[in-house]
Amino acid sequence: MTGPKTAGGYSRIQTQKRAAIFAAALEIFARHGLRGASLEAIAAEADMSKQNLLYYFDGKEAIFVELIQQLTDLWLEPLAQIDPAGEPVAEVLAYVQRKLVMSQNHPRESRLFATEILQGVPHIKHLYEGPMKAMVDRTVALLQTWMDAGQIRAVDPHDLLFSIWANTQHYADFSAQINLIKPMTREERYANAERFLTDMYRALLVVQD
Template sequence: MARSGTTKKVTRIQREKTEAILNAALDVFSKHGFRGSTIDMIATNAQLSKPNILYYFDSKETMHAQLLERMLETWLEPLEQMSGDGDPVNEICGYVQRKLEMARDYPRESRLFANEILQGAPHIIDQLSGPLRALTDRKAVVIQRWIDEGKLSPVDPYHLIFSIWSTTQHYADFDVQVQAVLGDAKNLRFEQAQVHLDTMFRALLTRD
């Protein structure tokens, strides 16, 4: 567990140091994955000594777990915001936009998640089969209701959500590839992606 969190009162300096360590750990984990990362690498990235790192966190597992917990909270929020009371196409396309904004603003978190999934999700399988599945089930019910009411073209709700995940996260997880092909500034790439994805999903979802 995080040692700095065991005291009753955490000082400002402790909070700042903890955040600096987690930021360095996120950078290392997102580049090298959990198995390829070491505390020495995190210490070098944070410009701190290894004993200093271990004063705040007793292992790389602790840092990794805390980062994954934060990431999952951020991951679920955009889908939570999709309202069953709004216009179906606008609600789904709004979700696409929020997920793309996450890919733009949280690329390291996205790669952290991707690395974890590629390893079989050993640290978050309970969260995937628990809170993530429950939320996805609830939103799939909403999407299916919209389809049954004739407000959307018939699609598989789950595979629609999967498609949104894959198309938006591509711009974080494969940003180097996208940049190599387009050679554009980051903001321009994401503006172009937003226009394309909005057009694509509206065409898919809008009934003739």
């Protein structure tokens, strides 16, 4: 037995260790990327030996893949919460805000995700063809309905989504740049951002008579 990979469920200690490894891996991967990260570094961060780490995972890439798959859920959550029955403009603005909060609270997760996409999504293509696409399609259809009903301005719904992703994630993914250009506390930064993005998307979406 090389490890607990065979079992269907995980014991308490397994769950704990795996969580510790995920946390460490997130830290290291977000900082150095998949290739740049070393098992040694992850193991050190997780306060265990490299071999013990390999007892729980099949290898570096396996950790990466499992980790990034988990992030997908995190990423989709704010989207899932859009209420079709809500007030359209408010719903979109609330989504923007949720995404922004996510960036604020999970910047490393966001950067890890960004790295994967920048490299061409080599590890999670299947997620895009499955759950991700389904959720996006649902949302696009909803936005289209609202546009057709004249409840929000008619623009390309895909581009609208892309824009929201770009804007909200930017504050996490490119924070190094932002901090060099305009140093600021994180709280101020995100308060500002929320104000700005709310203004922008309200201006865009509210239908003028």
